[in-house]
Amino acid sequence: MKYTRFEKARIIGARSLQIAMGAPLLIKIPKDLIDPVQIALLEFEKGVIPITVRRREKYIKGPVV
Amino acid sequence: MSKITEKAMIKRGLSKKLAEKVASFYTLEELKKADVKELEKKFGKDLNKILKAVGREIELEKVKAKAKEIKKVKKKKAEKKETPPKKKKVSVREKIINIINKRNEYLPSNIIDEFVEKIEENNLTDKIDILVEKAIEEYNRHLMEPLEACGMVAAQSIGEPGTQMTMRTFHYAGVAEINVTLGLPRLIEIVDARKDPSTPIMTVYLEGAYRVNREKAMEIANKIEVTRLINIAEIETDISNMKIIIKPSLKSMERKNIEMDDLLKALKKLNKVEIKKGKNEIEIFPEKENENYRELRRLSEEVKNIKIKGIDGIKRAIIRKEGDEHVIYTEGSNFEKVLEIEGVDKTRTVTNDIHAIYQVLGIEAARNAIINEAYSTLQEQGLNVDIRHIMLVADLMTANGSIRPIGRQGVSGEKGSVIARAAFEITVDHLLSAARKGEVDELKGVAENVIVGQPIKLGTGSVELAINIKKFSKKVKK
Numbered sequence: 001m002k003y004t005r006f007e008k009a010r011i012i013g014a015r016s017l018q019i020a021m022g023a024p025l026l027i028k029i030p031k032d033l034i035d036p037v038q039i040a041l042l043e044f045e046k047g048v049i050p051i052t053v054r055r056r057e058k059y060i061k062g063p064v065v
Numbered sequence: 066m067s068k069i070t071e072k073a074m075i076k077r078g079l080s081k082k083l084a085e086k087v088a089s090f091y092t093l094e095e096l097k098k099a100d101v102k103e104l105e106k107k108f109g110k111d112l113n114k115i116l117k118a119v120g121r122e123i124e125l126e127k128v129k130a131k132a133k134e135i136k137k138v139k140k141k142k143a144e145k146k147e148t149p150p151k152k153k154k155v156s157v158r159e160k161i162i163n164i165i166n167k168r169n170e171y172l173p174s175n176i177i178d179e180f181v182e183k184i185e186e187n188n189l190t191d192k193i194d195i196l197v198e199k200a201i202e203e204y205n206r207h208l209m210e211p212l213e214a215c216g217m218v219a220a221q222s223i224g225e226p227g228t229q230m231t232m233r234t235f236h237y238a239g240v241a242e243i244n245v246t247l248g249l250p251r252l253i254e255i256v257d258a259r260k261d262p263s264t265p266i267m268t269v270y271l272e273g274a275y276r277v278n279r280e281k282a283m284e285i286a287n288k289i290e291v292t293r294l295i296n297i298a299e300i301e302t303d304i305s306n307m308k309i310i311i312k313p314s315l316k317s318m319e320r321k322n323i324e325m326d327d328l329l330k331a332l333k334k335l336n337k338v339e340i341k342k343g344k345n346e347i348e349i350f351p352e353k354e355n356e357n358y359r360e361l362r363r364l365s366e367e368v369k370n371i372k373i374k375g376i377d378g379i380k381r382a383i384i385r386k387e388g389d390e391h392v393i394y395t396e397g398s399n400f401e402k403v404l405e406i407e408g409v410d411k412t413r414t415v416t417n418d419i420h421a422i423y424q425v426l427g428i429e430a431a432r433n434a435i436i437n438e439a440y441s442t443l444q445e446q447g448l449n450v451d452i453r454h455i456m457l458v459a460d461l462m463t464a465n466g467s468i469r470p471i472g473r474q475g476v477s478g479e480k481g482s483v484i485a486r487a488a489f490e491i492t493v494d495h496l497l498s499a500a501r502k503g504e505v506d507e508l509k510g511v512a513e514n515v516i517v518g519q520p521i522k523l524g525t526g527s528v529e530l531a532i533n534i535k536k537f538s539k540k541v542k543k
Contacts, residue, residue: 004210004211010528052530052533
């Protein structure tokens with residue numbers, strides 16, 4: 001599933017809040033990296049964040065005629 | 066034997082060498098019966114001469130005809146063999162669709178159409194995979210993401226250029242000298258869905274002979290344009306004899322294709338008058354009881370404005386040549402009646418009266434009319450607004466099957482939410498009446514959520530997060 005940019009922002013936002021409040025990290029990060037948002041971005045890229053989105057409806061894609 | 070044949074052949078106009086050759090194979094009798102094909106094998110180019118000599122030319126022609134037929138059949142067969150590529154051409158479309166389906170993607174059919182055309186044109190069948198992939202990528206890049214505030218973007222995109230529009234109201238459209246409302250006033254008119262445009266105009270396209278022949282086009286223009294009595298006759302008021310004298314000008318009547326009978330017919334519609342037809346003039350008397358000066362004046366005005374010919378509402382019709390066809394531009398509009406006239410191309414004729422289009426052609430046509438009118442108004446001012454923003458506005462206006470204006474009586478005033486309506490205009494009235502009726506606000510829209518102080522259901526605010534705790538705890542333990 002591909003995330004829209006809003007979903008991506010929301011996931012990274014939620015995760016970086018957790019990290020900022022002291023949550024354990026899920027990947028090894030470079031020592032000089034201290035910004036929670038940067039860390040969350042890194043985690044998102046690696047695909048290890050266990051947070052996902054709940055979509056109300058499947059985004060509609062028209063039939064191929 | 067052979068020498069006799071040789072001599073006979075020479076007599077019949079063959080060269081000595083050829084005659085010798087022929088004689089070595091055939092006698093005269095044999096030659097007359099021999100198979101043409103065999104002869105051809107033996108003598109090749111000289112066959113013609115030999116056959117002539119024996120009096121068998123007709124046969125030769127038959128053979129030739131047969132050969133031609135065979136060739137034709139062969140050609141046909143060859144063509145048939147060539148047709149398979151055509152079948153392949155059909156399958157270009159299928160191929161594309163297959164690729165798209167395989168990747169679980171989507172392309173609109175008009176893009177596919179264009180694609181098929183271009184691929185066939187440039188012979189790119191073998192690169193079809195890469196091309197389709199690129200096309201899908203490009204198409205997806207141009208899509209708006211789900212949850213995006215497209216209405217906001219549309220409003221800004223139309224609103225900002227709108228501030229740059231000139232207030233200058235009138236403009237003469239080209240050579241035709243027809244007055245057209247343009248610019249901001251026109252845009253407001255469209256968005257407000259006014260019943261009658263302030264300057265209705267029509268562009269009437271013609272078909273068949275009317276299209277190319279100026280005389281015929283003129284005929285239609287005369288049928289459309291309203292002709293009043295004052296346009297074709299001199300009208301005098303004779304006070305001493307209490308009568309109105311009409312002196313028709315034969316010249317202008319002929320130009321407008323009007324007969325004297327038409328004129329009299331139109332005059333018969335007048336009430337309480339007596340009509341006397343003279344040689345070159347028509348006299349009109351008011352009835353005996355009504356014989357006074359004021360009545361005469363009133364009657365004179367009425368007579369002047371009698372409609373003799375034409376369609377109501379169309380004040381002027383001008384013919385212009387565009388390319389190889391004649392097009393009629395009219396001041397004033399009557400879509401329904403004009404479409405009924407023979408020779409008018411019903412598929413292309415347009416009016417700027419959106420409500421008329423709605424009534425005659427339906428809501429989808431009205432939507433297109435809104436898009437076209439708004440787009441061309443902006444374009445005319447040199448403002449390039451993406452057509453999709455205007456489409457969104459047009460969609461909103463026509464979504465419930467009728468044309469709704471954007472504003473108090475329309476889209477904004479009919480919102481489901483009380484708070485949203487109150488936020489728009491006349492706040493107190495809306496709140497009071499909602500309280501009386503006991504209305505419920507479900508807080509689904511944007512405006513009400515802003516007022517209440519909640520995140521709006523758009524963009525990031527609309528994403529619901531879910532977390533897999535088991536997965537999370539496992540990862541942490543590691």
